[in-house]
Amino acid sequence: QQQVKQSPQSLIVQKGGISIINCAYENTAFDYFPWYQQFPGKGPALLIAIRPDVSEKKEGRFTISFNKSAKQFSLHIMDSQPGDSATYFCAAKAHGGATNKLIFGTGTLLAVQP
Amino acid sequence: EAGVTQFPSHSVIEKGQTVTLRCDPISGHDNLYWYRRVMGKEIKFLLHFVKESKQDESGMPNNRFLAERTGGTYSTLKVQPAELEDSGVYFCASSQDRDRVIGDTEAFFGQGTRLTVV
Numbered sequence: 001q002q003q004v005k006q007s008p009q010s011l012i013v014q015k016g017g018i019s020i021i022n023c024a025y026e027n028t029a030f031d032y033f034p035w036y037q038q039f040p041g042k043g044p045a046l047l048i049a050i051r052p053d054v055s056e057k058k059e060g061r062f063t064i065s066f067n068k069s070a071k072q073f074s075l076h077i078m079d080s081q082p083g084d085s086a087t088y089f090c091a092a093k094a095h096g097g098a099t100n101k102l103i104f105g106t107g108t109l110l111a112v113q114p
Numbered sequence: 115e116a117g118v119t120q121f122p123s124h125s126v127i128e129k130g131q132t133v134t135l136r137c138d139p140i141s142g143h144d145n146l147y148w149y150r151r152v153m154g155k156e157i158k159f160l161l162h163f164v165k166e167s168k169q170d171e172s173g174m175p176n177n178r179f180l181a182e183r184t185g186g187t188y189s190t191l192k193v194q195p196a197e198l199e200d201s202g203v204y205f206c207a208s209s210q211d212r213d214r215v216i217g218d219t220e221a222f223f224g225q226g227t228r229l230t231v232v
Binding site: 004006009036041042043044045046089091100101102103104105106107 | 118145147149151154155156157158159162170173205207209220221222223224225226
């Protein structure tokens with residue numbers, strides 16, 4: 001059973017457009033929701049993260065929108081650039097417990113066309 | 115500062131052979147994690163070390179997988195004997211202890227080892 005569902009699987013956006021990637025979760029114990037960006041041949045790198053006590057977090061052109069009641073969160077990339085072309089993973093983590101393991105979505109391959 | 119380093123970058127082995135993957139975490143990071151991504155699917159948690167102790171190994175697929183972290187420094191993940199379904203990209207990540215004030219600390223990932231079993 002996949003605990004974090006991510007869509008779309010792939011996305012093509014024109015330069016300057018808005019890229020939107022969505023994720024949904026079931027486990028209400030999750031309290032930390034990071035997004036990771038992965039370039040070919042590299043490992044995932046933390047892009048931006050949010051906790052459920054806020055509905056939105058913005059860092060530069062990247063914004064996370066969080067809907068606690070719907071158990072959904074999304075990544076918005078404004079003014080998308082060719083350099084943003086990468087695979088994006090949403091993830092979630094539960095508070096407490098002995099482990100800090102991340103539960104990842106299946107990834108979205110973003111291509112920004114010049 | 116050096117990041118998380120994984121060796122080898124790629125490995126192609128035949129079914130039934132043994133392969134050992136290595137991870138060098140960021141110096142001073144007590145937490146070390148192994149994850150795996152099978153093509154097109156999610157990155158799945160395998161195992162979590164705190165120093166040299168296994169904190170959570172709930173994600174290990176079966177007893178063909180053995181992870182060790184000698185002296186709480188580098189870690190190895192051995193697959194013996196390898197099967198076709200073990201193919202994928204194996205990621206290692208490390209993080210500092212959870213901060214009491216800010217909570218979770220960032221996990222830094224290595225570049226991964228692409229394992230192909232033929």
